[in-house]
Amino acid sequence: MDRREFLGRCTRAGLSVTAAGALGIGLYDGKPPEAFSDTTASVKIPDFSIAEMKGRICIARGTDRSATVRQAFEALGGMKAFVKPGERVLLKVNAAFASPPALGATSHPDLVASVVRLCIDAGASRVTVTDNPINDPASCFALTGIGAAVRQAGADVVIPRASLFQRFTVDKGRLIRDWPVLFDPLARADRIIGLAPVKDHHRSGASMTLKNWYGLLGGRRNIFHQDIHTVIQELAMMIRPTVVVLDGTTSMMTNGPTGGSLSDLKPTGTLVVSTDPVAADAAGATLLDKRPDDLPFIAKAQDAGAGIADYRSLDLKEIQFG
Amino acid sequence: METTGHPRPGKTETRLSAVILAILVMIGAGVYLRQSHINPAVVALRPEAHRHALPPDLYQAALIDTKGSRIAPFSPPERFDPDTLYEKINGRADLYLSSGFVSLNTQRFTMDETAGNWMELFVYDMATPENAFSVFSMQRREGARTDDIVPNAYRTENALFMTHGNVYLEIIGTDASEDLQQAMGLLAQVFVQTHGGTTAARVLGADLFPEDGLAPESLQLITANAFGYEQLNQIYTCEYNIDGTRLTAFVSERQNTEDASVLSVEYQQTLLSYGATVVDSSVSVDSATVMHFFDTYEIVFSRGRYLAGVHEAGSLEAAKILARRLAGHLEVSDGK
Known part of the structure; x- marks a missing residue:
């Protein structure tokens, strides 16, 4: 190689590096994507329910969450009745607070992991778990133990971020109109399972499976607390789940929804699995020493056609485990 | 042209080589600087990320100075105002907002040798002692054990609740261990000592x-x-x-x-x-x-x-x- 050739090659290499670098700089977008660039469109959330499984409910008594939920699903025909091989399943848990599982403010990691395993055993191609806790979601999933339990069981956690939200309007809704909803995980799922603990709630009287969908809302959703029963009704209209799991193994009787003291909890040894979330919440109300009539959102959700409050009129199975 | 040995490179070659090396150094420096600003969400999911002792400067910023004890902060302090309170306590925010709430400061602490246990400190500024007593009394747990650290204080199996001047304070532990109870008492004592001492407290009504x-x-x-x-x-x-x-x-x-x-x-x-x-x-x-x-x-x-x-x-x-x-x-x- 002579000097002329060497200089030529160096020049070409330099130009190539410069061109590649310039291209990279040109394509680099320093700004995050706009959260809601499309202000006119409202997405549609699929109906995840299974027609032939309508009105099924199992009230299982037991203290071992993993064993009890497995038995409860068995009583309803097994997880295979809800999840077909190859289907993608989304678990909407309650990870609202960065508090330890012992305080009962969030879904218990043992229960979440058990349901993940049941879905995988039923042949689910992918299981994802999500919630939108607003305050530092990563800490919430970590400190509740849900994140680690989910990954160990073979599922993925979806941490909410702006690009996963889409504007949504509940058909005939008054409050949830053009409101950001954690849509992307819903769009990527064939089935959705809600998992919620039984809790007292300062505003709504109780937080159970219907209130649990509140965690799919984005934005300054606290404004809905002014009309909490109506927004829960609209959430019931927004999500038609495949099945819900209401965990009343221990119930938060006072100072909900955060609690804080172990003395806020009471062992109630009950777990409800139902395709009807209204029925599940009506059954859960009794664990809080309330009647379904004490919780206006139950009647409102029933009026909206989201389910039946008289759970004893459904295909009810009651089992005792352990 | 045949050459023997290693002829001295020309000025142009030397300059080009220097430029290329300089670019490589700049790229390396860029990568180094960028990785030090990694998105916290990438690692925040890992539980261990929350349980390591924090850098020394965090002691300075801690809501309660725990230097010299076996208690250490393991999360940075967070602050919430009336607009953001719901982000932290969701449905319970209304109780505080209707009672004169000004601000909430929170931080998690753990003990050196028991990384599995931790406690979270909630310091609610309620503007007046009356407001602080109100939220304290409205949430009081039945059958709780009165604590004599200040006139308005009680403990449950895993937590300590008290008022001190304009402040309503909660320390919530992950479990009912004696270790945590002792640590909560220590945190509360330091807080009282650094906020006017016990003379600032009084029973109202x-x-x-x-x-x-x-x-x-x-x-x-x-x-x-x-x-x-x-x-x-x-x-x-x-x-x-x-x-x-x-x-x-x-x-x-x-x-x-x-x-x-x-x-x-x-x-x-x-x-x-x-x-x-x-x-x-x-x-x-x-x-x-x-x-x-x-x-x-x-x-x-x-x-x-x-x-x-x-x-x-x-x-x-x-x-x-x-x-x-x-x-x-x-x-x-x-x-x-």
């Missing part, structure tokens, strides 16, 4: 109620919208046990005698407008009205600058006994 039949630790302060009536604010309540019946007495100190009297009449009229009926029964307390309302009895009266009464009593006789005791006690208090 307790002397408004007679002691006979009083249920221990039942004193509450409702700052707004008491019993569902918008005009009833700054209402102290206490539970009583009279002849086996559980009763609630209430007292509120108003600006003057006239204000107390007017509010008493207005509240009575409001109850009557909602369907209460006056019971023709003497209670031997001047200005007192006895009403029957949804299977319970209400007695409302004023004594000097105090509005007072008995709320939702299941027994008329027990309510009358309590009303007489209350009126007698307030006459003495008003005369002081």
Whole structure:
């Protein structure tokens, strides 16, 4: 190689590096994507329910969450009745607070992991778990133990971020109109399972499976607390789940929804699995020493056609485990 | 052209090589700097990321200085204002917001050798001692163990709750271990010492109620919208046990005698407008009205600058006994 050739090659290499670098700089977008660039469109959330499984409910008594939920699903025909091989399943848990599982403010990691395993055993191609806790979601999933339990069981956690939200309007809704909803995980799922603990709630009287969908809302959703029963009704209209799991193994009787003291909890040894979330919440109300009539959102959700409050009129199975 | 050995490179080659090397160094520096600003979400999911001792400067920023103890902060302090409080405590925010909430500061602490246990400190600035006592009393856990660290303090199996001046403070532990209980006590002590000492604390409202039949630790302060009536604010309540019946007495100190009297009449009229009926029964307390309302009895009266009464009593006789005791006690208090 002579000097002329060497200089030529160096020049070409330099130009190539410069061109590649310039291209990279040109394509680099320093700004995050706009959260809601499309202000006119409202997405549609699929109906995840299974027609032939309508009105099924199992009230299982037991203290071992993993064993009890497995038995409860068995009583309803097994997880295979809800999840077909190859289907993608989304678990909407309650990870609202960065508090330890012992305080009962969030879904218990043992229960979440058990349901993940049941879905995988039923042949689910992918299981994802999500919630939108607003305050530092990563800490919430970590400190509740849900994140680690989910990954160990073979599922993925979806941490909410702006690009996963889409504007949504509940058909005939008054409050949830053009409101950001954690849509992307819903769009990527064939089935959705809600998992919620039984809790007292300062505003709504109780937080159970219907209130649990509140965690799919984005934005300054606290404004809905002014009309909490109506927004829960609209959430019931927004999500038609495949099945819900209401965990009343221990119930938060006072100072909900955060609690804080172990003395806020009471062992109630009950777990409800139902395709009807209204029925599940009506059954859960009794664990809080309330009647379904004490919780206006139950009647409102029933009026909206989201389910039946008289759970004893459904295909009810009651089992005792352990 | 054949060459032998290693001829000296020309100036152009040397400069080009220097430029290329400089670019590589810059790229390396860029990568190094960029990775030091990694998105926290990438690692925040890992539990271990939350349990490591924080850099020394975090002690300086900690809500409570724990230097010299085996307690260490393991999360940075967070601050919430009235607009963002719901992000931290969601549905419970309303209770605080209706009671004069100013700000909330929180931080998690753990002990050096027990990384599995941790506790979270909540420091609520409620603007006044009355507001702080209100949220303290409204959430008081039944059967909790009184703690003598300050006049308004109690513990449950895993937590410590107290007021101190304008502050309502919670320390919530992950479990019921003795280690955590000791650590909570230490945190609370340091907080009190660095915020005015025990002289800053006082029990509010307790002397408004007679002691006979009083249920221990039942004193509450409702700052707004008491019993569902918008005009009833700054209402102290206490539970009583009279002849086996559980009763609630209430007292509120108003600006003057006239204000107390007017509010008493207005509240009575409001109850009557909602369907209460006056019971023709003497209670031997001047200005007192006895009403029957949804299977319970209400007695409302004023004594000097105090509005007072008995709320939702299941027994008329027990309510009358309590009303007489209350009126007698307030006459003495008003005369002081």
